[in-house]
Amino acid sequence: MSVEQPNILLLMTDQQRWDTLGCYGNNTVETVNLDALASEGTVFEHAYTPSPSCVPTRASLMTGMDPWHTGVLGMGGGQGPMETGFAHTLPGELARAGYHTQGVGKMHFYPQRALNGFHNTILDESGRIEDPNFVSDYKSWFDQHKTGAYDFVDHGIHWNSWMARPYHAPEFLHPTNWTVNESISFIKRRDPRKPFFLKTSFARPHSPYDAPPFYFDLYQNKEIPMPVVGSWASMHDQPVDAASPVAWRGIRKPEEIRRARAGYYGLIHHIDHQIGRLLDCLRREGVYHNTMIVFLSDHGDMLGDHHLWRKTYAYEGSSHIPMIIKMPAVFGKGKARISEPVTVQDVMPTILNTVGVDTPHSVDGKSMVPLIVGNGTDWRSYVHGEHNTCYSEEQEMQYVTDGSTKYIWFPRLDTEQLFDLNVDPGECHDLSNEPGAQLELQRWRDRLIAELVPRGAGLTDGKRLLSQAGKPFLVSPHYKARVSGESALQ
Structure with missing residues (x-):
């Protein structure tokens, strides 16, 4: 395969609502780099997750299959982890086609060191230890570089809490910085004879809402939209449930909600700055224009809407995700905005279609390339989740x-x-x-x-x-x- 073959950068955030980018109309959170990327590419206005929690959506992203066919319908009763055994995965198909494939950050695979088609992964799995003696690469790095006698969870906030506070350690130790540092390292050390596929997968803005102090303080001092509450939402006003530090529903004090949203917005602003570093690296390496860049999240976060927190719900805050695609320069800019309904399963066939790799028959999603280039006349009427x-x-x-x-x-x-x-x-x-x-x-x-x-x-x-x-x-x-x-x- 020629080195002129397009490179692919897949940027994935964890638990980011669709309405938290300037290009989606949010005038509060600052996302300059992602908005600039959107101006060069295509914004999908109605992108949805097939199953709004981490494991099922990531299984669909990796395989292009619906949850029913991956066998992962959620993270609740009767469900197992994202086991290996998929006949076809996105990095696997690209590796077979000659790509140098690397995953950085949150993969959520099981076993945790499974590659699922990648040549290599460098992991930040937050607090998950699902294999005996597993220590994430981020945790090992953190312990080697920390400046005092503290741990990476010493801020005292649970991984699924509605609580928020500024990051407790120096900013350079934050997992967002680490994820971009490792991604930049791969770009600089990749095999120069091959095109690359890099999945840069952030562990934020998923809770803990622990934005570094600069970003946290910035949004604490801004006017922030407060939750919307439907006329039907009293069913989730449950004081017993609300009492938990990891409550999934219940009424919270306005200052608690505001603090959570300040931390969440601060995390997104921080991610945007770090993505800017990674995109600048692509430019310095001379590969930006020949790189297909896909940005999306796995699902959203209710942030108190309808007295709900976290995800797994069909409501917009949980199921509606951001999605931006910048095509390689040879394709031209494409349509600026697309209103047709798309879903995470569509990402794999879109990438394979763009780089000229055959799409496996197991894939349920559809290539979005026709929509991007303006030929998408035969498209689905709706999506199912x-x-x-x-x-x-x-x-x-x-x-x-x-x-x-x-x-x-x-x-x-x-x-x-x-x-x-x-x-x-x-x-x-x-x-x-x-x-x-x-x-x-x-x-x-x-x-x-x-x-x-x-x-x-x-x-x-x-x-x-x-x-x-x-x-x-x-x-x-x-x-x-x-x-x-x-x-x-x-």
């Missing part, structure tokens, strides 16, 4: 949306919601019980039924959605087949 039971059985959900309307079904409650996102982007007014919305409700319910019928998993009889109250957790047969080796899932 799901998450199994996690924080509570009542939050197990299935959803379908086109970015303008969203339908949500809660299988264990057997209830549904319908939102008009054009007039109600905060999803504050549920239309499902309004007489004038019943035809629209049925239309979207039928779309979900059509998605679920082929599974034969007891979620529908083809005409109705069937309550899952009291039934065993939903488990995809593809998971057992893959990890047992019974099927290569070709």
Whole structure:
């Protein structure tokens, strides 16, 4: 393969909402470098996660498959980790095509040192220790370079907490800086005879909301949008749940919410500055123009919207993600903004299509290249997402949306919601019980039924959605087949 073959930089943040970039209309958080990247590429206005938590979405990113086919439907009951055994992965296909492939940061694989097609990974797995004696590369580096008798978690905030405070150690020790440092090191030390694929995967702005003091203080002193709370959201005003330092729902004091959002925005601003360093490195190395750059997050963060925190929900704060793609210079700029609904599974075929590598038959996603270059006339009408039971059985959900309307079904409650996102982007007014919305409700319910019928998993009889109250957790047969080796899932 020629060195003129485009390079690929995949930038991934963890738990970043779609509405936290200037190019998506946020006038509070400063994201100059990502906004500049967006001005050179394409902004996908309606990008959604197929399953709004870390492991299932990352499995879909790596394979281009829907959660049902990866076998990972969430992070709750009946689900296992992202085991190995995938016949085709994005880095694996690129490695076979002659790319030098490297993963830096959060991979969330199991076993944790599994490569899943990469030639090499350098890991920051936050606090996860899932293999005996596992120590992340970031933790080892932190311990070697810290300036005192402290640990990387001595700020006292849990990895899934709503609490926030400034970073407790010098800024150069922050995992965001480390992730970019290691990415720059790879760019400088890569095999110069090969094109490269680099996945730079940040562990933030996922909690802990521990932005370095400069960034934390900046947003503490700014006006920050406060949560939206729907007329239906009182169901999540649960004092017992709210009492936990890792609460997934409940009403918090305004100063606690403000502090959380200041830390979260500060983390995004910090990431943007560090991404700027990495992009400058590409320019100095003379490879920026010939590099395809994809930026996205795995899912969002509710940040108190509707009295909810963290992720796994179908609501916009959790399921709607940012996505920006800058094509290699030979393709030209492409369309500036795209409104068609896209999802994480589309990233793998888009990258393979761009660099001229065949897309495996196992891939469920579609190449977005036709949309980018303006030939995307045959595109899907909506996307489908799901998450199994996690924080509570009542939050197990299935959803379908086109970015303008969203339908949500809660299988264990057997209830549904319908939102008009054009007039109600905060999803504050549920239309499902309004007489004038019943035809629209049925239309979207039928779309979900059509998605679920082929599974034969007891979620529908083809005409109705069937309550899952009291039934065993939903488990995809593809998971057992893959990890047992019974099927290569070709």
